[in-house]
Amino acid sequence: GENVEQHPSTLSVQEGDSAVIKCTYSDSASNYFPWYKQELGKGPQLIIDIRSNVGEKKDQRIAVTLNKTAKHFSLHITETQPEDSAVYFCAASLGGFQKLVFGTGTRLLVSP
Amino acid sequence: DTAVSQTPKYLVTQMGNDKSIKCEQNLGHDTMYWYKQDSKKFLKIMFSYNNKELIINETVPNRFSPKSPDKAHLNLHINSLELGDSAVYFCASSQRAGGWETQYFGPGTRLLVL
Numbered sequence: 001g002e003n004v005e006q007h008p009s010t011l012s013v014q015e016g017d018s019a020v021i022k023c024t025y026s027d028s029a030s031n032y033f034p035w036y037k038q039e040l041g042k043g044p045q046l047i048i049d050i051r052s053n054v055g056e057k058k059d060q061r062i063a064v065t066l067n068k069t070a071k072h073f074s075l076h077i078t079e080t081q082p083e084d085s086a087v088y089f090c091a092a093s094l095g096g097f098q099k100l101v102f103g104t105g106t107r108l109l110v111s112p
Numbered sequence: 113d114t115a116v117s118q119t120p121k122y123l124v125t126q127m128g129n130d131k132s133i134k135c136e137q138n139l140g141h142d143t144m145y146w147y148k149q150d151s152k153k154f155l156k157i158m159f160s161y162n163n164k165e166l167i168i169n170e171t172v173p174n175r176f177s178p179k180s181p182d183k184a185h186l187n188l189h190i191n192s193l194e195l196g197d198s199a200v201y202f203c204a205s206s207q208r209a210g211g212w213e214t215q216y217f218g219p220g221t222r223l224l225v226l
Contacts, residue, residue, distance in 0.1 A: 032212035043116075043202050043217035044155070051212070087153055093211030098143075099168055100211050102155040 002027060004092050006103030014111055019080050021088055021106045024072040029095020033066060033073045036089045038105075044089055048075070080110045115139050116218035118203050124224045125193055133188045133221045135203030143167075144186035145204040145215065146178060155202070161186055162209040193225045 003026040013019050023033075031052040036044035050057045050064045050073065057064050061080075066073040073092075077084055090103040116137045125131055137144060145168075146158040160168035161180040175191040186203060200220045206213035 030211075034214065036217075038153075041220075043204075043219045045217065046214055049214065089155060095211075097168075098160065098162075098209045098211055099157050100215065105153045105155075 002094050002101045004101050004103040006090050010107045012109045013080050019077045021075045023090035023103050025092040027095050030092040032093040034091050035075050038087045082110050082112050085110045116205055116216055118218040118221050122222050129193050130191045135186045137205040141205040141207050143206045143209045146188050147202040149200040195225050198225045
């Protein structure tokens with residue numbers, strides 16, 4: 001069945017530290033893995049995505065890695081800043097279906 | 113220049129009432145979605161329309177009825193509101209249908225049923 005597990009559910013770091021959020025998925029046909037950031041009172045905003053033909057993608061302080069064999073992917077944020085505080089969602093496309101399945105979210109708190 | 117907009121932003125109503133939420137996108141996308149986010153922040157797809165045609169209809173009570181008058185608009189009508197309908201409802205859009213397409217979300221409509 002469709003399932004995306006996300007860990008941890010909450011993550012507290014000091015400003016300047018790195019943060020890592022991990023997701024696993026169950027559908028071997030999934031081929032698209034976006035990450036969304038949701039700030040308080042706002043809608044989820046795409047921050048980075050990766051497709052199954054790529055193992056890693058970087059955009060300034062954020063990077064995503066994908067291990068298709070193990071069916072897991074991770075979000076890495078380096079040099080965290082207080083404005084990185086938000087809820088982060090991973091998602092995976094459901095093979096053969098026209099939809100994304102979202103993880104349960106990680107609340108990231110970056111303390112100054 | 114909001115890409116995906118929703119109205120209203122907040123909606124407080126009594127049980128049993130009927131209400132509608134409207135969504136518009138100015139991105140020229142073919143596909144639009146409705147998601148429900150509960151109090152635990154779980155995001156679950158409800159419906160999707162591609163070129164005004166319903167393509168995803170998840171296990172949602174038939175009190176919820178989406179309507180797409182054109183590609184740029186997707187509205188959600190809810191009959192006989194129940195306490196459990198309280199949630200944040202997000203509209204989203206993508207260029208084309210397909211789970212591999214990037215989805216862009218609106219700001220959400222916070223529905224509270226009393």
